Amino acid sequence: IDYLEMDAVPGAPVLLMDFLDPQAPQKLAETLGGQPDIVLSDMAAPTTGHRRTDHIRTMYLCEVAADFALSVLKPGGHFLAKTFQGGAENELLARLKQNFRSVHHVKPPASRDESVELYLLAKGFKG
Template sequence: MTKDKIGESRPLGVRLKTAKKRTTSSQKWLERQLNDPYVSRAKREGYRSRAAYKLLEIDEKHRILKSGQRVVDLGAAPGGWSQIAAARCQSVEGKGRVVGIDRLEMEPIPGVELFHLDFLDEDAPEKLKSALGGKADIVLSDMAANTTGHRQTDHLRTMGLVEAALAFAIEITAPGGVFLAKVLQGGTQNELLTLLKQHYRTVKHVKPSASRADSSELYVLALGFKGQEQVDQH
């Protein structure tokens, strides 16, 4: 037995016998899941996914989630980030409001209004705005394009989702608000960084320890939304 980062005892590497119908990639994915301490911790603590710990870690360090906030979770399935947002913003108690959207269906989450809808659908933004009932304090995006196996293509497709999320955030965020989105290493493109710095006072990249070391994912964290009127004056 060995101790992992979060103090859990677990076996030294679980290996599976190769099933005839299981591909090599699915075999590796399943072994990785079984050996991932965050996966077992999420199951034990009632979170929908290991991704919950990424947001928890970011929030512990940067204090972005507060009671009473309005939060939008883009690409919410299976719901780990929405669970954290609901708890930290106290939407279950009626103090905050959390709205999530994903084209994949999700089981209901207490304190969260969920939409089974593609964020890129034409009517999705208006539905989110209506459900939120006011300007957003935080826009979260854990969206990523389905991988093709071609790194550059996957990077461009995911960055396209980030750009769409940012355009929505600029439209709906209250002054002082926050934008947190998944990007892929290979660099946040210069145009996106320029836009972020134009609209937010502080922009940084973060990689929580719950992100797998071999993953190319990063998160861009933009703090202190300047507000559209202030940006328009420059």
């Protein structure tokens, strides 16, 4: 799902819509046709240059993605979502730790060292 046009992904349907549209999570769940093994979110709010604002706006998207993951994942599934460093993720981390066997911050090698971007990886959904 993306709100911007993108190239087709062979074997995967692409929904052209904003995930924040109230109908988007249900439409995506229907398109999946069952419980997925993994939910991946690379959503990020457009940056403003104000680090705290950018962090809070992107954390909101991460929380929305986590809500979706908790509603659709099959037991044992995983959740990976982009966020920005900034300190507002404590509530989300606590929630993920309650629902997954392990929760980690990961910074992929492709992410620049000076970037505040990181990913939350939650593995082993308890169901």
